Amino acid sequence: MAGLLKKKKNREMGEIPTASMADIAFLLLIFFLVTTTIDVDTGIGMTLPPKLEEDQEPPPVRERNMLKILVNAQGQVLLEDQPSAIPRIRGEVKKHTLNEGRDPNYAETMSRAIVSLKTDRQTPYNTYIEVLDEIWMAYFEMWDAEARRMGYSGYDAYRTYIEENNIEENEIREKIKAQISIAEPEPES
Amino acid sequence: MSQHFQKKTAKSQPTIPMASMPDIIFMLIIFFMVTTVLRETTVQVRTLLPQAEALTKIEQKRLISYVYIGPLRLQNNQLGETAIQIDDALIEEVGSIRTVMYRKYLEQPRLIVSIRADETSEMGVVTDVQQELREAGTLRINYSSRPELSN
Numbered sequence: 001m002a003g004l005l006k007k008k009k010n011r012e013m014g015e016i017p018t019a020s021m022a023d024i025a026f027l028l029l030i031f032f033l034v035t036t037t038i039d040v041d042t043g044i045g046m047t048l049p050p051k052l053e054e055d056q057e058p059p060p061v062r063e064r065n066m067l068k069i070l071v072n073a074q075g076q077v078l079l080e081d082q083p084s085a086i087p088r089i090r091g092e093v094k095k096h097t098l099n100e101g102r103d104p105n106y107a108e109t110m111s112r113a114i115v116s117l118k119t120d121r122q123t124p125y126n127t128y129i130e131v132l133d134e135i136w137m138a139y140f141e142m143w144d145a146e147a148r149r150m151g152y153s154g155y156d157a158y159r160t161y162i163e164e165n166n167i168e169e170n171e172i173r174e175k176i177k178a179q180i181s182i183a184e185p186e187p188e189s
Numbered sequence: 190m191s192q193h194f195q196k197k198t199a200k201s202q203p204t205i206p207m208a209s210m211p212d213i214i215f216m217l218i219i220f221f222m223v224t225t226v227l228r229e230t231t232v233q234v235r236t237l238l239p240q241a242e243a244l245t246k247i248e249q250k251r252l253i254s255y256v257y258i259g260p261l262r263l264q265n266n267q268l269g270e271t272a273i274q275i276d277d278a279l280i281e282e283v284g285s286i287r288t289v290m291y292r293k294y295l296e297q298p299r300l301i302v303s304i305r306a307d308e309t310s311e312m313g314v315v316t317d318v319q320q321e322l323r324e325a326g327t328l329r330i331n332y333s334s335r336p337e338l339s340n
Contacts, residue, residue, distance in 0.1 A: 022207070025214035032221045041253065042244040043303065043333040051323040121313030125306050128315075129239040129332060136243030185316045 044132055049181065058184070064105060065112045066181075067096040071131055073122035080105075086130055093138035097176060110176055118183035132180075139178045146172050233279060234259035234272050239308040241334035252301045253331075254293050256286075258314055259307030271307075271314050286321035294327045305333040 052058065069089065070078040077084050079092055097113040099106035107113035115135055119128055140155065147158040150172075158172060236259045247253055255276070261269035273280040275289055294300055302322055306315055322330060 018211075021211040022214065025211045025218070029214055029218050029221070032218060032225070041247045041250065041303070041333075042336065043247070043331040044241055044243055045245045045247075045329075045331045048319060048323050048328040048330060050326075050328060119312040119316070121311065121316065123312040124308075125310040125312055125315055126239050126308040128312055129241055129308070129334060132332070133241040133243050133334075140243055182319070185320065 044129065044136060046132075046180070046182070052184075061114060062108070062112075065107045065114055067093060067106075067113070067115045068118070069115065069131060069135075070118045071120070071123045071127055073120040075124050075127040077127075077131060086134060089131060089134040090138045090141070093135055094142055097138075097142060113177075114179045114181050116181045116183050119185075121185075135180055136178070139176065142176050143172050146176060231277070232257050232274065234261055234274050234307070235268060236305045236307050236333075237309070238305065238333050238335045240337040241332075242337045244334060244336055245331075247301060247303065247331055249301075252297060252299050253303050254290075254300055255303050255305055256318060257305045258310050258318065259305075260309070271310055273314065273318060283317050283321060286318060287324040290322055290325035290327050294325055299329070300327050301329045301331055302327050303331045303333050 068078075068080055070081075072078065077086055077089070079089065084092075093115055095103075096106045096115070097110055099108075099113070100110065101108045117128075117131065117135070143155040143158075147153075147155040150158065152158045152161065155172065159170075161167075162170060234257050236257050257274040259271060261272045261279075263269050273283070273286070275286070280286060280289075290300075290302070304315065304318065319330070322328070
């Protein structure tokens with residue numbers, strides 16, 4: 001009788017063997033490593049000018065308010081029709097924007113200062129980016145100086161501040177507007 | 190006397206507990222899933238990006254559409270003529286770019302076009318693409334570039 005009352009050890013608590021969990025995880029990881037790419041999404045941001053209608057004229061700009069930069073087919077830079085080295089661009093853009101009417105050859109006010117960039121069809125893209133880079137760096141440096149004047153450690157600090165406090169307006173960029181005009185291309189001859 | 194001598198059992202080698210290994214791996218998987226982009230298109234042109242200093246990161250990846258410009262990668266590892274590629278398809282006629290981009294613009298008004306042009310390209314092609322983008326109304330662009338490793 002004692003044999004019948006022997007408690008059957010219920011082996012119903014069958015466990016899923018978790019020993020291979022790590023293997024499965026490794027496999028999934030290798031899959032993702034192989035199929036995905038960490039895309040480099042850095043670059044120079046620009047806003048193109050809107051398309052002009054047929055009979056619309058571009059808005060008039062005084063000669064002095066526009067800093068003309070032309071890059072020709074050989075990759076040479078002409079700053080205000082003078083051949084120039086690329087590193088000079090940064091200083092000239094800053095001088096032009098911060099002029100505030102002092103020098104009659106440069107801009108009247110900060111809000112009217114425009115930098116015009118024109119290229120030929122055979123201009124190397126590399127040179128165009130180099131020049132555009134210099135122009136943007138000039139603005140970055142001006143914004144940085146303005147942020148320090150306002151009491152921040154730099155422009156990045158100011159940006160972090162407005163992002164954290166959800167402030168819509170970027171005062172520095174409103175004051176020193178980055179007005180880079182990509183000139184209308186020559187009509188096909 | 191024998192009770193004073195307790196057999197000291199030799200302690201077994203301490204093993205690193207492997208129980209949390211899957212957790213670590215899952216953490217790594219989730220990191221990769223979040224930070225990387227699934228490669229959807231095979232780029233048929235070479236895009237050796239130029240270097241620049243004034244770089245800005247595009248925050249919202251879902252707003253980006255890519256335009257690849259560069260020399261075609263031919264079968265025998267050679268390079269051909271400069272070509273334009275948008276989303277898997279090579280563009281035969283430049284004038285068709287505006288319709289493609291306008292359709293994208295309707296789907297996403299805040300579209301950012303990332304121009305991935307090879308550094309050896311000429312401005313002619315880039316200018317053509319830019320004119321098409323202006324026609325389509327997609328004015329927010331970004332010239333993809335590598336960071337400059339200068340002093």
